[in-house]
Amino acid sequence: MIETPKLLMIPGPTPVVRSIQDQMARETVAFGDADFIADFKGLAAELKSLWRCDGEAFVLAGSGTLAMEMAVANVTKSGENILVCSHGFFGDRFIDICSRKGLGVDVLKAEWGTTYTPEQVDAELSKKKYAALTVTHVDTSTGVSAPLAEICGMLKKRHPEVLLIVDAVAAAGGAESWMDWGIDVLFTCSQKAFGVAPGLAMLWASGRAVEKRRAMGTIPESYFDFERWIPVMRDPSKYWGTPPVNMIWALKEGLRLIKEEGLEERYSRHIRQAAIFVAAMEALGFETAASKENRAPTLSIFFYPEGSGLDDPAFRAKLAEEGVQSAGCLGGFAGKGFRLGHMGNIDKHVLVGTVAAVERACIECGYEVEPGKGLGVLQAGFIRE
Numbered sequence: 001m002i003e004t005p006k007l008l009m010i011p012g013p014t015p016v017v018r019s020i021q022d023q024m025a026r027e028t029v030a031f032g033d034a035d036f037i038a039d040f041k042g043l044a045a046e047l048k049s050l051w052r053c054d055g056e057a058f059v060l061a062g063s064g065t066l067a068m069e070m071a072v073a074n075v076t077k078s079g080e081n082i083l084v085c086s087h088g089f090f091g092d093r094f095i096d097i098c099s100r101k102g103l104g105v106d107v108l109k110a111e112w113g114t115t116y117t118p119e120q121v122d123a124e125l126s127k128k129k130y131a132a133l134t135v136t137h138v139d140t141s142t143g144v145s146a147p148l149a150e151i152c153g154m155l156k157k158r159h160p161e162v163l164l165i166v167d168a169v170a171a172a173g174g175a176e177s178w179m180d181w182g183i184d185v186l187f188t189c190s191q192k193a194f195g196v197a198p199g200l201a202m203l204w205a206s207g208r209a210v211e212k213r214r215a216m217g218t219i220p221e222s223y224f225d226f227e228r229w230i231p232v233m234r235d236p237s238k239y240w241g242t243p244p245v246n247m248i249w250a251l252k253e254g255l256r257l258i259k260e261e262g263l264e265e266r267y268s269r270h271i272r273q274a275a276i277f278v279a280a281m282e283a284l285g286f287e288t289a290a291s292k293e294n295r296a297p298t299l300s301i302f303f304y305p306e307g308s309g310l311d312d313p314a315f316r317a318k319l320a321e322e323g324v325q326s327a328g329c330l331g332g333f334a335g336k337g338f339r340l341g342h343m344g345n346i347d348k349h350v351l352v353g354t355v356a357a358v359e360r361a362c363i364e365c366g367y368e369v370e371p372g373k374g375l376g377v378l379q380a381g382f383i384r385e
């Protein structure tokens with residue numbers, strides 16, 4: 001049997017291109033190696049300048065959840081209040097992290113599939129003194145994007161003293177955000193829109209976030225304390241925890257590809273690809289969980305068409321057989337649809353392959369779509385692009 005790799009279309013990890021894989025396969029060197037030190041230093045400096053950060057950029061071994069905890073631990077202290085703005089499963093994850101930290105936690109929740117408005121955030125923040133708020137830019141459970149730029153604008157005018165923590169795990173490198181919008185802590189991880197394998201957390205802290213951390217003195221957390229890592233990020237010949245050498249090279253290559261494309265063009269490409277891809281899926285009868293104005297450019301939740309008879313585990317198993325890995329839905333959406341990523345280093349071939357496999361899987365599962373109907377929309381979209 002001919003074995004071709006399955007398309008990795010879950011919303012992270014996303015496809016890892018050959019040149020990044022090659023970096024992971026290199027002979028590992030000592031983390032004190034002079035060339036590696038130069039690579040690591042250059043990577044941290046580039047991340048900082050590319051995201052227009054006036055503080056520090058951090059790269060360390062860990063996943064997105066570690067970055068969530070790192071963000072909260074370094075800019076808030078027990079007894080302070082935090083507003084968690086949540087429009088899904090990952091927004092809610094902050095509730096537990098902040099409660100364990102001993103923060104006073106209030107939650108602004110949007111119904112799944114929708115998001116909160118800057119006016120609602122303003123109204124909540126006006127009720128009491130908050131040290132910080134969290135915003136999940138794109139929640140991977142719903143495929144909804146928060147109005148981040150507008151929230152930043154509102155905060156500058158109405159609550160400039162409140163620190164803004166942004167979970168950009170399913171956004172950074174695929175959906176636009178810049179630290180100079182007024183973000184204090186922004187974080188992501190390697191396996192999403194950067195298109196690198198899982199293993200690294202990346203976090204940007206503004207100058208005032210770094211200052212707040214410094215002013216807090218010793219904090220209970222050690223591994224991801226900004227104060228431990230700042231000397232390393234400035235001079236990686238220093239040691240705090242062993243840097244994952246090959247992953248750092250892989251990220252360096254991922255960033256080279258991002259720079260080659262240009263961040264602005266990358267954001268625009270994600271918007272264009274998402275619109276064409278969603279239109280193709282809609283032609284097959286699928287609907288996104290997110291309403292049109294809130295759709296994320298990085299991933300979508302596709303609800304099974306009513307009356308299609310598609311059964312979630314059976315459909316996704318068939319889709320995998322047809323060559324595409326997808327993710328099941330979370331929480332209240334479980335069983336009602338499936339999740340596909342469209343972020344990172346993907347191109348027309350990947351999207352054509354994905355829609356073609358969806359068509360075959362639908363038909364094999366008894367949902368009689370017209371073969372080529374989604375593909376036609378996709379092709380027309382690419383040709384017009």
Ligand SMILES: Cc1ncc(COP(=O)(O)O)c(C=O)c1O
Nearest residue numbers: 063064065090138139140169170
């Ligand atoms: C928006 C968001 N935040 C946080 C996380 C947690 O990241 P990880 O699974 O890498 O710990 C995820 C994971 O998908 C996510 O999508």
